Amino acid sequence: MPHTSISRRAALGAAAAAPAALAAPLYAQGVRQMRMVTSWPADLAILSGSAQRTADTIGELSDGRLQVEVFPAGTLMGAFDVHDAVGAGDVEFYHSADYYFQGKHRGFNFFTSVPLGLMMTEIHGWLRFGGGQELWEELSGRYNVRTIACGGTGVQMGGWFNNAIESIDDIADLKMRIPGLGAAVLRELGAETVVTPGGQIVEALFNGDINALEWVGPNDDLAFGFPKLLSTYIFPGFQEPGTVSGLGMNLDMWNGLDARDQAIIQTAADIENSQSCSDYYAGNGKALSQMLMEYGTEPTRIPDDVFDQLADIAYRVRGSVAEEDELGARINESFLNYQRGLMEWNSESFAAYFARRDAAEAVFGSGQDDF
Amino acid sequence: MPHTSISRRAALGAAAAAPAALAAPLYAQGVRQMRMVTSWPADLAILSGSAQRTADTIGELSDGRLQVEVFPAGTLMGAFDVHDAVGAGDVEFYHSADYYFQGKHRGFNFFTSVPLGLMMTEIHGWLRFGGGQELWEELSGRYNVRTIACGGTGVQMGGWFNNAIESIDDIADLKMRIPGLGAAVLRELGAETVVTPGGQIVEALFNGDINALEWVGPNDDLAFGFPKLLSTYIFPGFQEPGTVSGLGMNLDMWNGLDARDQAIIQTAADIENSQSCSDYYAGNGKALSQMLMEYGTEPTRIPDDVFDQLADIAYRVRGSVAEEDELGARINESFLNYQRGLMEWNSESFAAYFARRDAAEAVFGSGQDDF
Numbered sequence: 188m189p190h191t192s193i194s195r196r197a198a199l200g201a202a203a204a205a206p207a208a209l210a211a212p213l214y215a216q217g218v219r220q221m222r223m224v225t226s227w228p229a230d231l232a233i234l235s236g237s238a239q240r241t242a243d244t245i246g247e248l249s250d251g252r253l254q255v256e257v258f259p260a261g262t263l264m265g266a267f268d269v270h271d272a273v274g275a276g277d278v279e280f281y282h283s284a285d286y287y288f289q290g291k292h293r294g295f296n297f298f299t300s301v302p303l304g305l306m307m308t309e310i311h312g313w314l315r316f317g318g319g320q321e322l323w324e325e326l327s328g329r330y331n332v333r334t335i336a337c338g339g340t341g342v343q344m345g346g347w348f349n350n351a352i353e354s355i356d357d358i359a360d361l362k363m364r365i366p367g368l369g370a371a372v373l374r375e376l377g378a379e380t381v382v383t384p385g386g387q388i389v390e391a392l393f394n395g396d397i398n399a400l401e402w403v404g405p406n407d408d409l410a411f412g413f414p415k416l417l418s419t420y421i422f423p424g425f426q427e428p429g430t431v432s433g434l435g436m437n438l439d440m441w442n443g444l445d446a447r448d449q450a451i452i453q454t455a456a457d458i459e460n461s462q463s464c465s466d467y468y469a470g471n472g473k474a475l476s477q478m479l480m481e482y483g484t485e486p487t488r489i490p491d492d493v494f495d496q497l498a499d500i501a502y503r504v505r506g507s508v509a510e511e512d513e514l515g516a517r518i519n520e521s522f523l524n525y526q527r528g529l530m531e532w533n534s535e536s537f538a539a540y541f542a543r544r545d546a547a548e549a550v551f552g553s554g555q556d557d558f
Numbered sequence: 559m560p561h562t563s564i565s566r567r568a569a570l571g572a573a574a575a576a577p578a579a580l581a582a583p584l585y586a587q588g589v590r591q592m593r594m595v596t597s598w599p600a601d602l603a604i605l606s607g608s609a610q611r612t613a614d615t616i617g618e619l620s621d622g623r624l625q626v627e628v629f630p631a632g633t634l635m636g637a638f639d640v641h642d643a644v645g646a647g648d649v650e651f652y653h654s655a656d657y658y659f660q661g662k663h664r665g666f667n668f669f670t671s672v673p674l675g676l677m678m679t680e681i682h683g684w685l686r687f688g689g690g691q692e693l694w695e696e697l698s699g700r701y702n703v704r705t706i707a708c709g710g711t712g713v714q715m716g717g718w719f720n721n722a723i724e725s726i727d728d729i730a731d732l733k734m735r736i737p738g739l740g741a742a743v744l745r746e747l748g749a750e751t752v753v754t755p756g757g758q759i760v761e762a763l764f765n766g767d768i769n770a771l772e773w774v775g776p777n778d779d780l781a782f783g784f785p786k787l788l789s790t791y792i793f794p795g796f797q798e799p800g801t802v803s804g805l806g807m808n809l810d811m812w813n814g815l816d817a818r819d820q821a822i823i824q825t826a827a828d829i830e831n832s833q834s835c836s837d838y839y840a841g842n843g844k845a846l847s848q849m850l851m852e853y854g855t856e857p858t859r860i861p862d863d864v865f866d867q868l869a870d871i872a873y874r875v876r877g878s879v880a881e882e883d884e885l886g887a888r889i890n891e892s893f894l895n896y897q898r899g900l901m902e903w904n905s906e907s908f909a910a911y912f913a914r915r916d917a918a919e920a921v922f923g924s925g926q927d928d929f
Contacts, residue, residue: 248619303915311832312840342907405903423910454829461682461832469683472900486906498918529843530919532776535857536713538912539794544674545905547869
């Protein structure tokens with residue numbers, strides 16, 4: 188299922204060739220080879236594709252002056268070593284999810300996704316118009332990293348389980364692969380949690396290290412083969428409503444770039460923010476249909492009372508990030524205030540529309556001849 | 559309420575200056591002056607800002623070779639004359655909403671928004687990964703125009719009324735400003751409809767030409783002063799779940815550009831697709847709060863049975879576009895199939911999450927000290 192806009196990439200490729208030839212003597216001196224390490228296995232079409240597309244766009248917009256080679260997880264280093272490596276200047280870029288680095292500071296979660304938090308469009312709004320980007324730069328700057336939003340997955344599913352989650356007590360039996368603050372919520376209920384990299388989840392399942400997992404949603408879950416391995420697919424996910432990928436850059440490298448090259452990198456990331464979101468949306472829709480037909484997967488709605496108990500803990504866990512330090516307190520407060528300002532709007536726009544569209548489609552959607 | 563990322567624009571501006579100076583002899587010969595007409599009044603921050611930002615980005619990414627001057631509605635021509643003007647080559651670009659041109663072919667609606675249709679992220683997915691872009695090019699090509707998605711408004715509100723809409727019979731009393739296929743739905747129920755340009759809505763209301771209207775949502779509605787003029791604000795809007803702005807280009811001009819310049823224009827539009835969406839999301843949330851506090855606006859949920867009756871007609875009206883001609887049939891079928899493929903995914907992701915998040919926030923959201 189290649190979700191790639193071939194015609195545009197072909198056009199960009201052709202375009203990059205022509206002016207570079209024209210101005211070869213000028214550009215030849217300035218070509219800069221750079222490296223991007225990711226936390227994604229090479230065969231995961233959208234996330235790996237997102238990193239590669241970003242690297243390609245940087246090359247194309249710079250007439251080939253900035254050449255970024257992409258290294259999937261496990262090829263140059265482990266999936267979660269990328270933050271240290273970029274901070275140290277061993278490589279220039281990472282494409283990852285900043286909540287993987289919450290061991291350094293739990294505030295990183297807010298720039299990826301937090302339980303009961305904002306969806307992706309909302310996070311973009313917070314970053315751009317609500318002070319989020321400045322807070323992210325302040326936190327990342329402590330580790331000599333500068334990070335910007337660069338794609339993401341949209342709303343995630345609750346995950347895969349051996350058995351249905353019928354009551355809050357069922358949580359205690361889980362040995363679950365789940366990252367971020369969602370994991371902290373489950374641990375409060377007695378679950379064991381582990382942050383297995385994407386490329387090692389299937390192995391962990393076979394080894395019995397985990398008996399439940401969440402990764403992203405139908406597109407990736409089908410690619411990993413989860414429908415063949417676990418029986419229960421739960422929704423909605425309380426843990427990651429709008430997971431944002433981060434493009435991390437060595438801060439010294441970033442500060443050494445001229446304004447044009449900084450703008451080129453920002454532009455490449457900006458494009459990816461809408462590209463990967465609709466890519467996932469399309470891919471998830473298609474994969475879910477395939478799961479239903481080929482594997483008989485039955486997505487199961489988590490009982491409302493279980494969701495609400497998770498939500499209750501989630502708000503407390505989120506709030507506890509304020510105890511990390513003064514910056515943690517500011518991040519938590521800024522995110523929370525922004526979310527609060529949007530909740531009413533969301534409930535009267537997206538949420539209200541979706542509820543009625545779904546209801547009406549069931550009744551009237553088949554009224555068209557074409558259906 | 560300026561929703562503009564000043565730091566980035568300043569960086570791009572600074573960046574544009576430096577290399578242009580370096581390569582002045584080369585670029586000086588190739589500078590091309592172009593014009594963009596819009597359907598938006600100059601003082602409408604996000605839509606006008608979206609057009610201006612697109613023009614600026616085209617200039618910046620081309621080192622100033624492509625200079626695009628923006629003309630708001632009414633300065634060079636009327637809001638709805640832009641399609642003819644671009645097709646004829648009088649100007650190079652328009653920034654508008656293609657459903658304004660449904661008088662030429664009702665298929666244009668599907669590239670902006672249709673009742674009970676896709677939201678913006680979904681439409682982007684259809685355009686990029688579901689064959690929508692090719693259909694749009696085929697339709698626009700008949701009028702010597704090439705159009706690409708370039709921003710949009712997200713889910714719109716149902717509009718402003720003198721009285722509550724309590725039953726389907728209340729529709730017949732309306733003289734409403736509403737464009738697109740939503741208008742056709744209301745006309746079937748006896749309403750009069752008119753497509754007043756944004757800049758003339760208030761005047762039409764004062765003149766008594768209309769007694770109801772829909773424009774976009776809280777951000778713009780507050781800017782226009784609607785909360786002072788009409789009492790009832792209805793949601794959710796059945797008519798425009800994901801309104802997409804179109805960047806229209808004269809087809810001969812487009813075909814005459816080299817691949818690099820085409821890629822620059824496509825890139826500028828791609829950025830705007832995520833930028834304006836989160837801009838509206840943030841702006842709507844803030845404006846809604848202000849309406850509640852300053853004007854006592856009470857958003858009113860349209861009764862489910864009324865929404866469902868509108869939905870029933872909406873599906874038939876949408877389907878009737880297939881009768882327009884063979885291309886209309888293909889557009890309708892493609893959109894419908896894509897929507898059908900996503901509905902289940904949406905109801906298990908966005909819709910399910912929003913419903914529970916809203917419910918939980920009311921109960922647990924105040925549990926944090928910061929609230």
